[in-house]
Amino acid sequence: MTQFDHETLRSQIAARAGSLSLNDIAPVLVARSLQGEESELTADGAVSVRTGAFTGRSPKDKFIVRDGLTENSVWWDNSGALSPAQFDVLLDDAIGSFGGVAAFRQDLLAGADPRHQYAVTVLTTSAWHALFIRNLLIRPGEMVETGSTAAPVTIVHAPYFKADPARHGSRTDTVIALDMSRNIVIIAGTLYAGEIKKSVFSLFNFHAPRQGVLPMHCSANLGKDGEAALFFGLSGTGKTTLSNDPNRPLIGDDEHGWSEHGVFNLEGGCYAKTIKLSPEAEPEIFAATERFGTVLENVILDDARVPDFDDVSLTENTRAAYPIHVLPAIAKGSVGGTPKTVVFLTADAFGVLPPIARLTPEQAVYHFLSGYTAKVAGTERGITEPQATFSACFGAPFMPLHPTVYGDMLADKLQSSGATAWLINTGWTGGGYGVGKRIDIASTRRLLSAALDGALDDAEMRVDELFGFEVPLTVPGVETRLLTPRLTWADAEAYDRQSTHLAGLFRANFEKFGDGANAAPGPRMALAAE
Incomplete structure (x- = not known):
């Protein structure tokens, strides 16, 4: 340099x-x-x-x-x-x-x-x-x-x-x-x-x-x-x-x-989103918003100067910026040691992906390179409602090098560490955005805890026929039907069409990585939707 x-x-x-x-x-x-x-x-x-x-x-x-x-x-x-x-x-x-x-x-x-x-x-x-x-x-x-x-x-x-x-x-x-x-x-x-x-x-x-x-x-x-x-x-x-x-x-x-x-x-x-923030669901973040010196971006105040986190009249991308030491x-x-668990979070706007799935190392790199989620309204200019998007490495706008550089590094890190990778969907179930409902945070926390504490290590799994990852059949405290998204839809055939469509989007997106990505030790979807 x-x-x-x-x-x-x-x-x-x-x-x-x-x-x-x-x-x-x-x-x-x-x-x-x-x-x-x-x-x-x-x-x-x-x-x-x-x-x-x-x-x-x-x-x-x-x-x-x-x-x-x-x-x-x-x-x-x-x-x-x-x-x-x-x-x-x-x-x-x-x-x-x-x-x-x-x-x-x-x-x-x-x-x-x-x-x-x-x-x-x-x-x-x-x-x-x-x-x-x-x-x-x-x-x-x-x-x-x-x-x-x-x-x-x-x-x-x-x-x-x-x-x-x-x-x-x-x-x-x-x-x-x-x-x-x-x-x-x-x-x-x-x-x-x-x-x-x-x-x-x-x-x-x-x-x-x-x-x-x-x-x-x-x-x-x-x-x-x-x-x-x-x-x-x-x-x-x-x-x-x-x-x-x-x-x-x-x-x-x-x-x-x-x-x-x-x-x-x-x-x-920390630079936390505050949309619909509540002391019940996110007490640590809520408490940080009440701290002297915290910066609240585009949060509407009521007549008593109390933040109204449900008011999105300016933007849904309301934020709080505070020092990390204010957290309990x-x-x-x-700093921390070598990771033992890697979690990929996605907000699936199509209502197709299960709320949790275990990934092989190859699948983990695939989903890392894909970076699928729903782009939340207000995060970027011109986005007025959630849209399906693929952002390589879950942060493409900030990645100056080609995504495969980071993908190859992740593959090496997973191999040397032996970390277990999970895909967790915090998006929709029972239908896509506008039809289904957002997966509740309490269920997501239970699923995450089970993955982190090892409760799912020996759990009975099914292999997803389309994406190839493993999905637990039961998780304590979580409605069993939620683990199989097709069962949450009123129209199972509509789910099949939507899942095939989403798989096609994954395939089309991955084509941009070319032969270099395909030759790398990265994953493939187990079954490709036609």
Whole structure:
């Protein structure tokens, strides 16, 4: 990687700014955001913010600099390209947008394992965004050891600056641009804070495989004997909800690395969806939303400034950002040993997949590469209702390399660890979206517990005729009929048509991986629907 003087860049921004606040703590950032009329307080002291026109990510506005490092390694089908000259012009103009305004600098860490760590500096013109990223990344001196060789990263966050497609090579006036060689990120034209955290993840996803680390869009927690479990899944599949368990210390909420030493959290906080959040179903997350300094994105407040998590008039992608240490059960140092259980979460909008299935290692890689779920409304611009989607590695927008790179790494990790893989459907049963009903969270928790504690290791299984995975015939506390989706449909023939259709979608999606994926030690569906 090209050596770059990040402090010179940071000093240039500081010289342009009217003022620069350095590493303000949460109370100061809360006060500054209120003074600037960027936010308001909830009745409990959380910070309530609006992100304007952008209530989700803008994946089509993400660009990577095409240079000697990235030319032959980046998955260009998944990302736009900027020339180094275009990026430099954009960088100069973004720096210029700091002129005469109040700016905020946060020096943070990404990567709980000091052997695989990044020293991330975020420079922004928004106090609440500084608070957001302070909540989400690792604060030096808290819980995690700081490594001596942390790679420097600079994120230039200019949410009010508008890019010029003709001048900067962007698609619109919104741009998320990453220079992998110099570890510089520019974010402009959007207030949606998730772009900051995901840019860090994208950098990590590019560099980590070179160090033998599998980067993962997943949650992770620890069992009673210290065994780690991974929870893969896109937004809205229950990743945060199901990994938050008072009996299983949380390693992390969303982004991790799997190295030869085990699992480590990339972040120091949680970015939880809050749609229909309740203290009964998700008490730990609900309590975090009542904490001073938590950032609530696009959550409607009532006249008493109490959050109404059922109100989705702005977006269904309402969020809470808070430090991980506010949760009651967290893993020491945000690290864990080698995973023993890998869970793939999906929200099947077709109502076809069973609520739980055991996968062979080959099937696990297949479903990892497929990344099937229902894209939840509001997570991305233009999505107004759940839609079936395939997102490779359960996080394609953040994967700069070809999915098979990560798939091959997962295959190796599963083989060396002996971990058991499960597919858990948190979506619909008794029919597809609009006809059936969402599988209740209580049943999902029972199924998950049975998988994690070994209760299903010797359970009697049936082999699914279409997908080839194993499905338990009974699980204590779970309605038996739920385990066989065809029995939950009023029209069994309609289920057969829908399942054949879904299998066809899987097949069509996998064709894009070509011969390379088919030759890899990845799975095939046991029976292909004609």
